[in-house]
Amino acid sequence: MNNYEENPIKVIASRHSAFYTPLLLTVDLGSSDANFMKTLSEGFNCDYSVAENNQNVYEMIMNNEIDIAQSSVGGSWNNEYSSEIIHFAEINKTDGFYIVRKDSITDKEFEWSDLIGSKVLVDHSKQPNYMFKYACHKKNIEYSKIDVIDGGSPEEMVNEFRNGNADYVHLQAPQSTDLTYNVYDEDKESKTYGEITRHKVGDVVASIGKAVGPLSFSSLICKKSYTDTPEFHKFIEIFHTTKLFAQTESSLKIAEITNEFFPDTELEYLDKTIKNYQDLNCWNGDLTISEDHYDKSLEVFKFNGLEGIFPYSEVVLKSNLDNNQN
Helix, strand or coil, rough: CCCCCCEEEEEEEEECCHHHHHHHHHHHCCCCCCCCHHHHHHHCCCEEEEEECCCCCCHHHHCCCCCCEEEEEHHCCCCCCCCHHHEEEEEEEECCCCEEECCCCCCCCCHHHCCCCCCCECCEEEEEEEHHHHHHHHCCCHHHHHHHECCCCHHHHHHHHHHCCEEEHHHHHHHHHHHHCEEEEECCCCCCEEEEEEECCEEEEEEEHHHHHHCCCCCEEHHHHHHHHHHHHHHHHEEEEEHHHHHHHHHHHHHHHHHHHHCCCHHHHHHHHHHHHHHHCCCCCCCCCCCCHHHHHHHHHHHCCCCCCCCCCEEEEECCHHCCCC
């Protein structure tokens, strides 16, 4: 048996977001002070980190720097490391990005045509950018007619938007949510609130996930050889439980568990973020990436110019845990 205290499972995320709540719940179960589902996680420990911009999680897995990573099936297409790596679980079956509109523009109901001629900070990482373009296509909007801005990292995009340098911004939550409310200086002893320390600057007006529909957006990957280890089987057992928990439990309870991961987000708004993702049904479904979801993601990438043949059976591992859900 693995001594998890000395040899924790090393987990890395390509992105840090409430969108990956099922994974964060697994990480919480693997922390030394976890008090959530303690009996399930007894003896289980994992290290969690978030990839820097120049880190390739596929290369890190191949170099045995990490065991498991959050990625996407699209990451394996035309990837030199893909032959030795498998996608073993689906985290999300929708895109988790939102469009936030600047407060000062208008109060009228948003229409996708409003993006034409507007300054829009769009995430330029491959998959988010491809999904945004595909959503525009589905809404009959020519991407070339939008004044698209590459603002850099999500944190840099938030700063640009707060500085008034765009009309719209394209973000995951809770970063998108954090733009929609005021934060006040709080005196915890007297329970009184003072000046605003962070201003509301916009409102969420659209969901890319709703526009595009179900597909395989994010997944968990590891070396093919790692799937034969007891560590893998313990991890996937726990992840299977946390994914079901994320979709079906109270959003407030989940927000209370994961709040430590988002210190800049007020609990009330993290609760709303989790509820919005539950309503989107992004965590609802089987553990295994379905061939339909896989093919839909491939369609989005091919719409954006991807060439090649990428058989589902060479990229995705089917899990027998799904057979136990009914």
